[in-house]
Amino acid sequence: MAVRNETAHAAAASASVTVGADGGSVARWAAENPRSAALSARARHLFPGGVTHDVRLADPFPLAVTRAEGARKWDLDGHELVCYVMGHGALLLGHSHPEVVSAVRAQAARFFHPGANHELECDWAELVIRLVPSAERVRFTSSGTEASLLALRVARAATGRDKIVKLSGHFHGWHDQVAVGSDPPFDRPDTAGLPRATADTVTVIPADTGALAEAMQAGDVAAVILEPSGASWGTVPLPEGFLAAALRLTGAAGALFVYDEVVSGFRWAPGGVQEVTGVHPDLTVLGKVLAGGMPGGAVCGRADLMDLLGGPAAGPARVAHPGTHNAHAVSAAAGVTTLGLAAPGELQARADRVAASLRAELTAAFERAGVAGCAYGESSTFHLLFGYDGTPDGLDAAALKNGVPGSLSPALHCAMLSRGVHLFHGSGFLSAAHGDREVEETVGAFAATLGQLQAEGLV
Numbered sequence: 001m002a003v004r005n006e007t008a009h010a011a012a013a014s015a016s017v018t019v020g021a022d023g024g025s026v027a028r029w030a031a032e033n034p035r036s037a038a039l040s041a042r043a044r045h046l047f048p049g050g051v052t053h054d055v056r057l058a059d060p061f062p063l064a065v066t067r068a069e070g071a072r073k074w075d076l077d078g079h080e081l082v083c084y085v086m087g088h089g090a091l092l093l094g095h096s097h098p099e100v101v102s103a104v105r106a107q108a109a110r111f112f113h114p115g116a117n118h119e120l121e122c123d124w125a126e127l128v129i130r131l132v133p134s135a136e137r138v139r140f141t142s143s144g145t146e147a148s149l150l151a152l153r154v155a156r157a158a159t160g161r162d163k164i165v166k167l168s169g170h171f172h173g174w175h176d177q178v179a180v181g182s183d184p185p186f187d188r189p190d191t192a193g194l195p196r197a198t199a200d201t202v203t204v205i206p207a208d209t210g211a212l213a214e215a216m217q218a219g220d221v222a223a224v225i226l227e228p229s230g231a232s233w234g235t236v237p238l239p240e241g242f243l244a245a246a247l248r249l250t251g252a253a254g255a256l257f258v259y260d261e262v263v264s265g266f267r268w269a270p271g272g273v274q275e276v277t278g279v280h281p282d283l284t285v286l287g288k289v290l291a292g293g294m295p296g297g298a299v300c301g302r303a304d305l306m307d308l309l310g311g312p313a314a315g316p317a318r319v320a321h322p323g324t325h326n327a328h329a330v331s332a333a334a335g336v337t338t339l340g341l342a343a344p345g346e347l348q349a350r351a352d353r354v355a356a357s358l359r360a361e362l363t364a365a366f367e368r369a370g371v372a373g374c375a376y377g378e379s380s381t382f383h384l385l386f387g388y389d390g391t392p393d394g395l396d397a398a399a400l401k402n403g404v405p406g407s408l409s410p411a412l413h414c415a416m417l418s419r420g421v422h423l424f425h426g427s428g429f430l431s432a433a434h435g436d437r438e439v440e441e442t443v444g445a446f447a448a449t450l451g452q453l454q455a456e457g458l459v
């Protein structure tokens with residue numbers, strides 16, 4: 001299974017894999033990477049599954065990296081790779097951008113955690129409020145997951161209701177309140193260990209206005225939360241007009257409309273999807289690019305809602321929110337520098353142009369090889385889709401989320417790594433550091449990979 005979000009990689013990795021005695025792509029990559037293999041063997045004694053994030057579970061073993069710069073990184077066995085993981089989308093400027101590195105160094109020498117207010121957190125919040133159209137106030141957290149948790153707490157406090165509506169396949173971090181329906185078949189918890197009472201507060205519906213209207217009918221919904229890019233950063237695009245209709249239906253039912261722009265924020269445009277579409281939510285969840293590659297997240301939105309976080313003055317609907325590392329000064333330094341560079345939108349436009357050309361050339365490579373498939377996506381991202389007459393049009397969320405079938409995924413991943421390209425499970429993030437050279441190398445690697453997969457009888 002090619003998993004497009006960060007919840008179900010355990011399933012992907014536990015899918016059985018033939019490390020071909022025939023010297024297939026997986027066996028070849030394993031043989032080329034003895035140091036990654038050795039580190040993985042060490043890690044298996046330390047970490048459950050040998051990894052520190054489910055998304056890195058991989059067959060035959062995870063890649064280990066030693067250094068990264070711009071659009072590239074170097075693995076432990078000395079191979080140079082074009083990187084399309086890009087800090088899970090956090091690194092809009094590329095790995096270790098010199099201005100971000102120097103801001104982080106300078107701040108680390110001043111203080112990490114002053115245990116007091118500091119100027120950088122105000123600079124950071126002012127940038128968020130300037131860039132994100134619906135942001136009137138900001139509260140920083142340590143991750144996107146924490147921000148999503150906090151946004152829902154604010155929504156429940158503001159409405160006095162418990163229920164949350166989310167869309168099939170949309171991912172909002174790993175906390176209990178949203179860990180339902182993120183992966184096909186979208187009708188069950190994403191994880192063991194979820195209290196039934198918590199799961200029961202979440203209604204998962206398809207991205208369909210009729211289904212949303214029905215879910216709102218009882219008048220008991222606190223918030224509708226969704227990825228405004230469509231599930232998993234555009235893997236499953238939303239139907240035309242859905243955001244505007246959802247805003248209307250949510251408002252009419254007295255519920256709050258919450259955008260999760262952890263991935264799309266500052267990437268789709270300086271102000272995220274809400275800038276592009278003009279459809280503005282009540283609350284927005286941010287992360288990733290926000291903190292320039294350091295840990296960080298934020299909730300922002302309407303002042304009257306956000307002010308519920310304002311301490312005893314907020315009254316009985318006061319929302320509590322401690323957090324040792326909220327607005328951590330080193331994250332703030334990276335965030336302020338990154339958002340400052342991203343504010344004019346030129347870097348996003350450049351990354352978008354390179355991504356569009358990469359998508360077109362990957363699709364042409366499918367055609368040349370006579371393999372059904374395409375690369376599609378928006379902004380500075382791409383998603384590979386194998387089969388289905390080479391178009392995502394008309395496919396449902398389950399098909400799109402499994403665009404690289406399970407039998408193919410490890411071989412594709414390893415064949416591309418052997419040719420110098422690190423995909424993010426059949427998808428990819430570009431940065432402002434990616435350019436024509438990366439496109440050319442990636443397309444060459446992909447054409448050779450398709451030939452290899454054909455020879456292995458996998459496509």
Ligand SMILES: Cc1ncc(COP(=O)(O)O)c(C=O)c1O
Nearest residue numbers: 006143144145171172173262287
């Ligand atoms: C859309 C979306 N929301 C929330 C999160 C959670 O963010 P974090 O991993 O920082 O907790 C992610 C992470 O990938 C995400 O893609």
